[in-house]
Amino acid sequence: MDPLDLARHSVFALHMLGLAAVVGTFFTQLRRRDDFVLWPLLSGAIVQVATGLALVGMRQATGREIDVAWVVTKLAIAVVVLGAAIAAVIAKGRGGRVRPWFHAAGGLAVVDVLVASLWG
Numbered sequence: 001m002d003p004l005d006l007a008r009h010s011v012f013a014l015h016m017l018g019l020a021a022v023v024g025t026f027f028t029q030l031r032r033r034d035d036f037v038l039w040p041l042l043s044g045a046i047v048q049v050a051t052g053l054a055l056v057g058m059r060q061a062t063g064r065e066i067d068v069a070w071v072v073t074k075l076a077i078a079v080v081v082l083g084a085a086i087a088a089v090i091a092k093g094r095g096g097r098v099r100p101w102f103h104a105a106g107g108l109a110v111v112d113v114l115v116a117s118l119w120g
Helices: 003-028 039-061 068-094 099-118
Strands: none
Touching: 003 039, 003 099, 039 068, 039 099, 068 099
16 A cells, blocks of 8 residues: 555545544434533534545545535535534533534534435
């Protein structure tokens, strides 16, 4: 395995760990009404966006084909997930309603998984 393949596999593993943090946090706290633990959701969303962009860059750097529509769709959903996670953290800090932001972030992360696995 060449160094670029090792790097790509490592970044993909981090991407999956970010996914697990977002979706795992969502499903484990789905029925809560309040007192959400948000740091794994926010951290996972940040990791998802960063590693997703890195994976696209690595793919482009090696001259492999990129489905631009798929990448743009996934990135748009991931950025909205990140925005909802940030909004949840802000709402929690201000004593506001966290639940709608939490559910938006988690639900859209599940949609992102479906897009990733069913598109194409």
